[in-house]
Amino acid sequence: MSARFLPRESFATLVDALRDGRRLLGPRVRDGAITFGDLEAAEELPIGIGDEQSPGRYRLRDRGDDRAFGYAVGPTSLKETLFPPRETLFRAERRADGKVGFVAVKPKPEATAVLGARACELAAIGVQDRVFVHGVASEPRYRARRDALRLVVAVQCTSPAATCFCGDAGTGPRVHGDAADLIATEVDAGLVLEARTDEGARLLDRLPTREVAGDEHVEAERDLDAATTKTRTGRLAFEGLPERLFAALDHARWDEVAARCLACGNCTNVCPTCFCSHAEEAGATAGALEGRSERVRVWESCFSSDHGAMHGANPRATTKDRYRQWLTHKLGSWVAQFGTSGCVGCGRCTTWCPAGIDLVEEARALDGPVESAGSAADGFASPVVLPEASSAAEPADREGPLSCDAPRAEDLVPRAAEVLAITRETSDVVTLHVRDHGVAAEPGQFLQLSLPTIGEAPISVSGVSRAEGFVDVELTIRGVGATTRALTSLEPGAELGVRGPYGRGWPLAALEGAPVVIVAGGVGLAPLRGAIRALVEAPERFPDVRLFVGARAPEDLLYPREMITWLERSHVKLTVTVDHASPAWRGHVGVVTRLLRRGAIPEDARALVCGPEIMMRFTSDALLAAGVAHDRQWLTMERHMKCAVGFCGRCQMGPHLVCRDGPVFRRDELALLGREGF
Amino acid sequence: MTVESRTLASFPGLATLPTDALASIASLTSEERHRADSLLFSEGDAPGDLYVIVRGHVQLTQRFDGRGTTAVLTLSDGELLGWSALLRRPRVASARALTETVLLRMNASALLELCENDPRVGHRVMALAFEEVADRLHATRLQLLDVFGSK
Structure with missing residues (x-):
């Protein structure tokens, strides 16, 4: 499609055409920054206004010209539109029959057009699509807003800020493919426009455009080339970065940056791809009185103390842990989780960091020879091996395991x-x-x-x-x-x-025919009971089952009566041990791992393990010592599962979303097991 | 009942000892059979002998002031019992057979003398005991963590 030119004095026709039956979002000056918001007239565009950005600093400036798109990016992106900071998921209320009913709350967004999206912002939408649309489930509220985004006019950036690195990230400043319907490049006299979709071509037909003059074309290409050069800083090589970051988990730089980081979460708020969320009961007290309540989803930051916390204990206890989580996720494990980097190179996290922490600078410092903060004595001197990019990153909608009449998994x-x-x-x-x-x-x-x-x-x-x-x-x-x-x-x-x-359960089919060793600690017996029952009931498939159950004390043992029925089966052996007991206790006393070192484990065994993480780690070591390789051990991980379908980011454990990829993992998938701060 | 060298050699820590060393240990070792519930030794007893459990379960208990008597560990097949004998220290715990139990009893004074005179044997016996005590120390730390307790 050939390019057309829209003179500056006709920008109003573009705004009017976009607003025809649609809500229009575009850039305008609010609160001392250029932000996306409802745009009603071309005069509201930030005409003649640019921005100056550096780590920890953002200022508007007078450009001294009449450019309408002569700035880089502001603190807001289209994330706020597609994934609002706060929204109701469902209401719980008493129905007429007195029973509790749960009613989904779904938005009915009006058709929306966007003017002035940058290449990095469109890339960010692509990244969020992989989380909310192409994961194990498809989030209906996000999807509804995404579908309502009918017409997008991108304006390619020719005014990148000092903090920008879209060229390094490979996302900009040029817009590739059909990420927008119409692509514009602003030159002194107006906009060079190019339609990328039929919808864009129809829009272009309605505008009073003319042919692009030769010097206008030259000006546009020259400015874009200059922006490309400026944003291709060469300071950060994205290729192979996940592996390099996960090889640097013990780098001394994490301590240094943690000393500067305020853990305020500004970076995650302004990031156009950060998607972590919390869900809370709104108006709980009043609701309880009136017999109703709402579950509300709000943005959450991995810098908050609650992000990974499970019943009071947080696997990421320090700011260092949380900064490392943010950076290794954004630039590293995102690839394993979603098949793309989480960073589009917009530089917002750096500009809006009150401490002026420069993401690129930090990643660069970590991306060199590792200066280890600790010794190799903790056993983690070797780099963490990341799994292949997630299959969930394949843009194919996967159905949840629910029947049609039930609410679907993604509805939450x-x-x-x-x-x-x-x-x-x-x-x-x-x-x-x-x-x-x-x-x-x-x-x-x-x-x-x-x-x-x-x-x-x-x-x-x-x-x-x-x-x-x-x-x-x-x-x-x-x-x-x-x-x-x-x-x-x-x-x-x-x-x-x-x-x-x-989630993914126990791999019963992989156990058939082999001796099966099951090690349960404390309430860890509960997630195993279904598997044990299946094994107990099918001696022809599972001829040799050995159960090792540990608990704190005899009175803390679960299912004692059912255990006796398991013992009645000739293919099942059961050993119970407790940490403390009175002399009247006739069973074993001692930690459960001691039971595994007495020739009790056949070398060709397959093992299922569930219990506190530390118990599972030592059990796994004992199994390995007994000849059971890591690819024949399965563990179930406990993390802060909040949404359960990969939308909320709360149950991350390095490259894994435990709700989606687990909770049962083969041991060789758990490179981070036992490593503090994950 | 006397014990043959090959009985001793069936225990992993001793298997690699030369034949003459095994024979020397065998000469100071006897096999004992205890009924369920027999008391093998008591906490505070004078230094006694060293045992290896051939078959059975042995419960170790300790008295803790104000908390009564607590079972601290259960030992079974192939494990060392009564390591304090090698230090010539009084018993730190009481040992009771929970089931019918077969033990190899090694005369501690004679064993220590053998270890003194034949450093190969001495090294092997001490390494065996050290490994056992190290394992128990590690396990005790896990017990102290109270991993199944409420946080």
Whole structure:
């Protein structure tokens, strides 16, 4: 398609054509910055205004000309439009029959046009699409807003800031392909326009354009080439960067940058690709009185103390851990998770950092010979091997494991379920017997349990019995946080919300024929019980099953009566050990790993392990010493699963989203197991 | 009951000892059989002998002021029992057979004398005991972490 020229005095026709039946978002000056917002007239464009940016500094400046797009990028991007900082996911309310109903809240966005998007911003939308549209599930609220983005006019950047590095990131300043309907380049006299889609061509036809003069074409290309040169700083090589960063996890620079970082989360707020979110009960107190509540999703930063915290303990306890998480995710593990870097080179994180921390400078410092902060004695001297780019990055929508009439996984809306009975297992652990109308979980999968006005928690399924039209699910829960304590105090007849099942369960097919060793610690027996039941019931497929169960004390053992029935099976051996006991206890005393070193483990065994992370790590070492290689061990990881479908970023463990890639992992996938700060 | 060298050689830590060294240890070792619930030794007993468990389960208990008697460890097949014998120290824990138990009992004074006179044997025996004590120390640290406790 040949280029056309729109003279400056006709910009109003472009604004009017874009606004024809649509909301128009474009750049204008607000609060001392150029930000995206509703644009009603061409005069609102930042005419003659540019910006000056450097680490920790942003200033508007008078350009002394009448350019309307003569700036780099402001603090806001289109992220706020597609993924609002705060939105309601669903309402829980009493229905007419007195039962709890969960009603999805979905936006009905009006058709929207955008004027002035930069190449880096369009690239950022592409990155967020991989999270919200092309992952294990497709987020309907994001998708609705994305679909409403009907017409995009990109203006290629010829005024990059000192903080920009889109050239290094390979995202700009030129817009490639059909990321926008119409591509513009501003020169002194107006806009050189090129349609990239049919929609863009139709728009172009409506504008009072003329042919591009030769010198206008030369000016546009010259300015774009200059911007390309400026943003191709050569300071950061994206190729191979994930591997290099994960080889530098012990670099002394992490301590240095942590000393400057305020952990304020500005970088993640202004980043056009950061997608982490929190979900909270809105108006909990008032709602409880009125019998309704709302779950609200809000942006969350990996710099917040709550981001990775699970029942009070945070795997990323320090600012160093959190900075390392942010940088290794943004520039590194994002590739394994979503098949693309999380950085588009817009430089916002650097400009808007109150401490002036320059992302490129930090990455460069880390991207050299490793100066180790610690010794190699912690056993982590070797680089962490990253998995291949995630298959979830393939832009193919995958369906969640739910039936059609149930709410779909991606809706994030629970279905109502009822507590039939409760078994008190120990002083702080109960098993809820819940009647659910979803799909039966496979052993090792988990459900998200919701209590309106209180919250939601991921709970492993510890037993399932299918029936016509419903599934009875057993959920063994230890009351640790507010939600789990409330769940453990439910009475028969209580209602709760259920989402799922989610995640990858135990690989039962991979165990067939081989001796199977199962090691469970504490409540870690619960996620294993479904697998154990399957193994106990099928001696022809699993002829040799050896269970090792550890607990704190005899009174903390789960399912003692059921354990006795397992022992009655000739293909099952069970050894129980506790950390402390009175002399009256006839079983073993000692940590569970001691049981594994007595020739109890056949070398060709396959092993399933669940328990506290430290117990799993030592168990894995003991299994390896007994000849069970890492590719024959499976562990289930506990992380802060919040959304359960890969949207919220809370359950990250290096390259993995535990909800999506786990919770069951083969041991050789867990390069970061036991490493502090992940 | 006397013990043959090959019985001793079936324990991993001793398997690589030369035949004459095994024979020397065998000459000071006897096999014992204990009924379930027999007390093998008591906390505070004078220095006694060293044992290897051939078969069975042995419970170690310790008295803790104000907390009564607590089971601290269960030992079974192939494990060393009563390492304090090698230091000629009083027993640090009581040992009770939980099941019918077969033990190899090594005369501690004679074993120490053998170790003194034949450094190959001495090194092997001490390495075996050291490995066992190191494993128990490591496991005890994990127990102290109380990994299954509520945080």
